[in-house]
Amino acid sequence: MEPLTQLDYKLLLAVPLIPLLGYVVNIFFGRKLPRQGDWLLTGGMFAVMCITVYMFFKFVGAGGFHESVAEGGPAYGWLYSLGHGKADGLNVVAGILYDPLGAAMLAAVGVVSFFIHLFSMGYMQGDRRYHIFFANISLFTFAMLGLVLADSILFLFIFWELMGLMSYLLIGHFSHDPDSPRITQAAAASKKAFLTTRVGDTCLLFGMAIFYWKFQTFQLSELWALSAEEVARNGGEYPAWMTVGGLFIFGGTVGKSAQFPLHIWLPDAMEGPTPVSAMIHAATMVAAGVFLLGRCFPMMSPTVLAVATTVGAFTALFAATIGCTVNDIKGVLAYSTISQLGFMVAAIGTGGLGLVAGLFHMVTHAFFKACLFLCAGSVIHACHHEQDMQKMGGLRKKLPITFAAMLICTLAIAGAPLFAGFYSKDRILQSAIQSWATGFGGASAFAVIALTLAAALTSFYMFRLIFLTFFGEPRDHHVHEHAHESPWPMTTALIALALGGVFAGKVWLRDFDLLGHHTWFTDMVSADTLYPGVQLANQLTIDAHTSHLAHSWALGISLTVAFLGFSLALWIYGLRRLDPARITARLGEVYAAVARKYYVDELVNATVVRGTSALSRGLTWIDARLVDGVVNLTGSFNRGLGFFSAGFDNRVVDGLVNWVAYTTQAFGAVARLFQTGRIQQYVSFAVAGGLLLAAGLILF
């Protein structure tokens, strides 16, 4: 394995810098550029896409692990002069980490971001803050690209935070538009997203601090090696503090990747423009949480992984059930994202193959989820910003390209064979089953059941979306009559991403290994290539037989449940054999609870939001009464002291000074008598003095 050349490193360095430069240019001069500079940023993203894909094919086919600090590539010392390896104190070096995971993710982000930019050129046409939108979305991409390339957890965190900020600005994009009908909702949603993810960010910061406290480094490769050493020293068991630190880092994932109970921000993030939703849900933001788990996997103790599995599997099922009840086309996709993220997190929790499967799903999901969102955007665009699926229907003839792309990606997310999602989801189930069979504990058992149900529901709610939107009779003729296919930049993006939805998992046209015993991602990424030379203590050894058996089971289960979900959707929404209203009536309270998102938002409002308000009111009272009282008391006391001090000054000090002056004056008045100015008198005094002196000398 050859190290990267300096040119390769420069190309990688250019990847985040191009969108950053684009941001700077567009934020200052965007308004004056022709077409408000969208071609500039989209062109820049095109270059980024070319570089990332080129680098991907150039190096990653052979596998490899590259770290610029160790290989003499670009690395920049910060708080410390640039050095190699571990040093004392604040050795913070920013460099590039380019490994199989980074390569795959970078290429996915590059491709998806470019097409989202392209799509935005059509979708955002005529927006009041068009150039700012492009600048922000470009900086958002910059943050994600930087996060993927960061070789130290500190810089990962910096880009992580930058992404939080950009998501805030982009979700709240319409909150600056006085003509927008949803201006207050947009403002509230952006605040909610920012504050909710902040909980996770704080956890991540604590986690980083704990690991830094023990290991004195932020470099990821050093953290892995030191974690492995620490575990080996502890007799193969993870020490308790690593469990705590790992849980905190996992908290970061929970916030960013919208896992229960911090998932509440993601559905509200739909208030942003659709390309932003696509960005947040596919390539950036939520993927960052899963990516973080991939980067920190060797530091996670089995306990943390079990927690991750449980939380992930629960989130997957939980969000999938909500997804079945939502009528907002973007809302369905939002809950499907939460659910799919649950799959990824649960998979990584099962370790080994699951780690690879979870990350694989993250990459394939980026393509088809971006495509789904852009399709939804295209539908919304066509229907003049109508988002309610109940008012759509029969759009398949009006929007043929959108329909085709959306159908492909729905098949991909549902896990239909030959589509991208099939290969990755298959492996997630396989990993859960085999770790259950090998005795990884109750978490895996729960994961198998929950993920199976969630997979069935995924298929159901996605096809529900397809049937409601594109099939059947148009339910709102006004909407239907004005619907039209979107302009070419949008449809190009849809077609390209739909191709990703087909082939991102496996280019089966090449070898016709249709069931995916080998896929590019699993061939390239494994625990060995991700963390070279690190002895992982947190995963099971699974024999080939179990693995093979688990794969067969997973295949059977995933195909069955996908088909079941599809059939049910077809039965209810496609063929209309059952009236959905009757089912909801039969379910009664249960349906109401699901449709209200299990009252999580209400619960959070009642506890956290109210609690915070009450706390702040209490603190205001303390501030106004106690603190101000103390301050005022101090003020009065000082005033009194001032009066006393002034009196002392006026009487005593001034008196003393005046007394000295009066005394001097009195003496002067006496001495003045002798100063007549007459020379003769002076001479007389001198002579008399001389005589007296002489007389004294003679007499005594």
Place this chain on the structure above:
Amino acid sequence: MGVEAYVAVSAALFALGIVCIVARRNILYVLMGIEMILNAANINFVAFNRFNGDGLDGRMFAIFVIIMAAAEAAVALAIVLNVFHLFQSIKPSEVDLLRE
């Protein structure tokens, strides 16, 4: 005749000079008193040189003092002219600007 006689003459002359300076009402007499004091000093120089020394030091000093006195008289008379010009009087009792 011993040195005491010369010293006595000198002392008398000195005393007269002092009295002249202190008591007279005309500034020219004051100047004369100063001359008398200088000459009393000259007598002392010469007398002590004559009786105690063997060089010419004392007499040389006396000559210096005479030259000094001439210079002093020239300056003093110029001052007196200015004083008269300023005060229209040459009475020392009326020249009391130093008091201020």
